[in-house]
Amino acid sequence: MGDPLDSREAQAAEIIDRLHEEYPDSTISLQFSNRLELLVAVVLSAQCTDERVNEVTEDLFENYETAEDYAEASEEQLAEDIYGVTFHNNKGGYLKGIGRKLADEHDGEVPDTMSELTDLPGVGRKTANVVLQHGHDVVEGIVVDTHVQRLTRRLGLTERERPEAIEDDLTSLVPREEWQAFTHLFIDHGRAVCTARNPDCADCVLEDICPSSKLDGETDLASGESWT
Numbered sequence: 001m002g003d004p005l006d007s008r009e010a011q012a013a014e015i016i017d018r019l020h021e022e023y024p025d026s027t028i029s030l031q032f033s034n035r036l037e038l039l040v041a042v043v044l045s046a047q048c049t050d051e052r053v054n055e056v057t058e059d060l061f062e063n064y065e066t067a068e069d070y071a072e073a074s075e076e077q078l079a080e081d082i083y084g085v086t087f088h089n090n091k092g093g094y095l096k097g098i099g100r101k102l103a104d105e106h107d108g109e110v111p112d113t114m115s116e117l118t119d120l121p122g123v124g125r126k127t128a129n130v131v132l133q134h135g136h137d138v139v140e141g142i143v144v145d146t147h148v149q150r151l152t153r154r155l156g157l158t159e160r161e162r163p164e165a166i167e168d169d170l171t172s173l174v175p176r177e178e179w180q181a182f183t184h185l186f187i188d189h190g191r192a193v194c195t196a197r198n199p200d201c202a203d204c205v206l207e208d209i210c211p212s213s214k215l216d217g218e219t220d221l222a223s224g225e226s227w228t
């Protein structure tokens with residue numbers, strides 16, 4: 001197993017540096033051209049790949065341009081128009097509810113506070129954080145998705161399990177100016193190298209400082225289980 005640095009702050013800083021080198025163009029991979037499209041894309045991306053969401057939104061955004069457009073569509077029509085995305089029936093309902101609330105309470109605009117965003121149907125803290133960061137340039141936290149959750153545990157940055165608790169640990173370790181990039185760097189590394197089932201430790205730029213490395217370690221600290 002690799003040797004993590006002496007403190008979690010130092011470990012986090014070293015990991016961020018190396019991942020910036022490895023993924024210099026790291027950013028959000030959802031396609032959108034305004035805040036409403038961003039919000040819709042992030043809601044659709046829950047438990048779904050960004051690639052699939054981008055395929056579906058290409059047509060969706062041609063037909064739905066305003067909050068009112070979503071509010072006035074039937075849930076069935078919306079579910080059909082986002083077919084191919086996971087849980088399309090539920091998400092169709094969320095989009096209609098979001099459209100209605102934005103039209104009625106926010107003049108059709110996407111709000112810029114955590115509490116107003118999390119008041120929208122289907123919008124939790126993670127979704128709201130992404131919308132605040134990429135739609136409003138407001139960075140209130142670190143988005144902890146499944147890749148961030150897995151990699152931060154593997155790399156010894158946290159031992160906690162719930163995304164909110166992990167976010168708490170991370171915001172005290174990571175300098176605020178890196179909060180936004182942190183998520184995208186970890187997502188890129190989680191997709192390219194440190195995958196859930198079969199991480200490629202032999203080809204990982206973090207191997208020498210990773211306490212979960214498969215090369216000579218036995219345990220995946222993300223799951224607490226042995227690699228074999």
Ligand code: SF4
Pocket residue numbers: 154155193194195199200201204205206207210211212213214
């Ligand atoms: S790929 Fe292996 S060495 Fe790299 S971060 Fe993941 S578990 Fe650690």
